[in-house]
Amino acid sequence: MSRIFISYRRQDSEGYVGRLYDHLVQHFDHADVFMDVDNIEPGADFVQTLEDAVAACDVFIAVIGPSWLTITDEAGRRRLDQPNDFVRIEIASALKGGQLVIPVLVGRAPMPAPVDLPDDLASLARRNAIELSHHRFGYDMHKLVDVIKSAVRTSRSGKAPADAAALRRKEEAIKALRLELVDATDSPLYAYRTKMRAFPVLGDGYADASILFIGEAPGKYEAESGIPFNGPSGDVFDEMLTDIGLGREDVFTTNILLDRPPGKRDPTADEIAYYTPFVDRLIDIIQPSVIVPLGRFAAHYILKKLDLPEKGGKISALHGKLIKAQMPYGEIHVLPMYHPAVVLYSASQKDTLRADFDKLRLFV
Numbered sequence: 001m002s003r004i005f006i007s008y009r010r011q012d013s014e015g016y017v018g019r020l021y022d023h024l025v026q027h028f029d030h031a032d033v034f035m036d037v038d039n040i041e042p043g044a045d046f047v048q049t050l051e052d053a054v055a056a057c058d059v060f061i062a063v064i065g066p067s068w069l070t071i072t073d074e075a076g077r078r079r080l081d082q083p084n085d086f087v088r089i090e091i092a093s094a095l096k097g098g099q100l101v102i103p104v105l106v107g108r109a110p111m112p113a114p115v116d117l118p119d120d121l122a123s124l125a126r127r128n129a130i131e132l133s134h135h136r137f138g139y140d141m142h143k144l145v146d147v148i149k150s151a152v153r154t155s156r157s158g159k160a161p162a163d164a165a166a167l168r169r170k171e172e173a174i175k176a177l178r179l180e181l182v183d184a185t186d187s188p189l190y191a192y193r194t195k196m197r198a199f200p201v202l203g204d205g206y207a208d209a210s211i212l213f214i215g216e217a218p219g220k221y222e223a224e225s226g227i228p229f230n231g232p233s234g235d236v237f238d239e240m241l242t243d244i245g246l247g248r249e250d251v252f253t254t255n256i257l258l259d260r261p262p263g264k265r266d267p268t269a270d271e272i273a274y275y276t277p278f279v280d281r282l283i284d285i286i287q288p289s290v291i292v293p294l295g296r297f298a299a300h301y302i303l304k305k306l307d308l309p310e311k312g313g314k315i316s317a318l319h320g321k322l323i324k325a326q327m328p329y330g331e332i333h334v335l336p337m338y339h340p341a342v343v344l345y346s347a348s349q350k351d352t353l354r355a356d357f358d359k360l361r362l363f364v
């Protein structure tokens with residue numbers, strides 16, 4: 001998904017844009033920095049294609065160079081006055097769509113005055129601009145990256161924190177759900193739980209968390225303690241959280257199954273069907289801004305529940321992708337990741353997991 005859209009005119013600012021792009025991808029995922037709409041299919045409505053590309057981003061950077069305003073087409077008409085001018089369409093749809101629009105002035109270009117802009121772009125002139133100059137490029141970029149990070153963070157974590165009374169209600173609701181799970185004698189894993197003298201594992205963490213992790217199923221250590229991710233995968237999970245400055249108390253962690261299945265087998269369809277209504281109720285109570293399914297079972301469940309186009313996709317293709325979704329309480333993101341246990345089998349996956357966790361910084 002594109003998060004940062006760079007709009008520019010090749011003849012006007014190409015050199016600067018290359019440098020700008022190279023800096024941005026040091027701070028944001030390559031896949032999240034979008035600059036050339038060059039794959040418009042023959043026959044496709046190009047206005048719609050541009051509008052869709054702009055709508056998929058959170059931050060829109062309008063690079064304005066010395067000839068941005070005045071450049072003309074072959075017939076000598078000013079490009080900006082043409083309704084089919086790509087740059088005009090892009091900027092107009094970003095202004096209309098409510099994206100954060102940042103004019104970035106390069107090559108000593110001045111900020112255009114409203115009278116010099118077509119009506120649908122006039123409000124661009126009121127946006128605070130950032131100037132990128134050759135001699136202070138690093139410093140200016142630093143400022144721009146900070147602005148983008150805080151804008152993306154605000155738009156992603158847009159959750160208003162619960163006040164004290166609302167937080168208490170959430171905690172009470174989770175406690176009641178926990179008691180229901182303890183008494184879930186009709187669960188397919190209840191007999192095994194009692195035989196093993198194990199605990200059910202509803203989940204653990206902050207009742208008003210912005211980030212909700214959903215793993216696969218409790219294992220031996222979790223069933224002995226009643227706490228999710230309490231064994232070797234939990235060590236990996238904790239390390240990843242610590243790396244982004246978080247602890248268990250800042251997030252909420254649960255699983256697709258809330259009792260330990262025998263052996264190390266995969267969850268069955270019956271088990272998933274039994275426990276996921278509990279997970280759904282946890283989501284309704286906590287109302288997270290981002291749901292992080294850890295591993296293929298959780299990813300499959302969440303993407304299907306939310307009926308997202310990515311449902312049925314492989315975790316190897318989906319991990320690290322921020323996917324927008326709608327919940328009754330508002331817009332959220334889903335960020336599928338590999339299960340932390342992957343690192344126990346393949347140490348080289350640690351960097352991949354770490355890079356995916358890094359994206360959660362946007363929500364804290």
Ligand code: URA
Nearest residue numbers: 215216217218228229
């Ligand atoms: N694996 C999981 O998916 N969840 C746990 O809680 C522990 C290991």
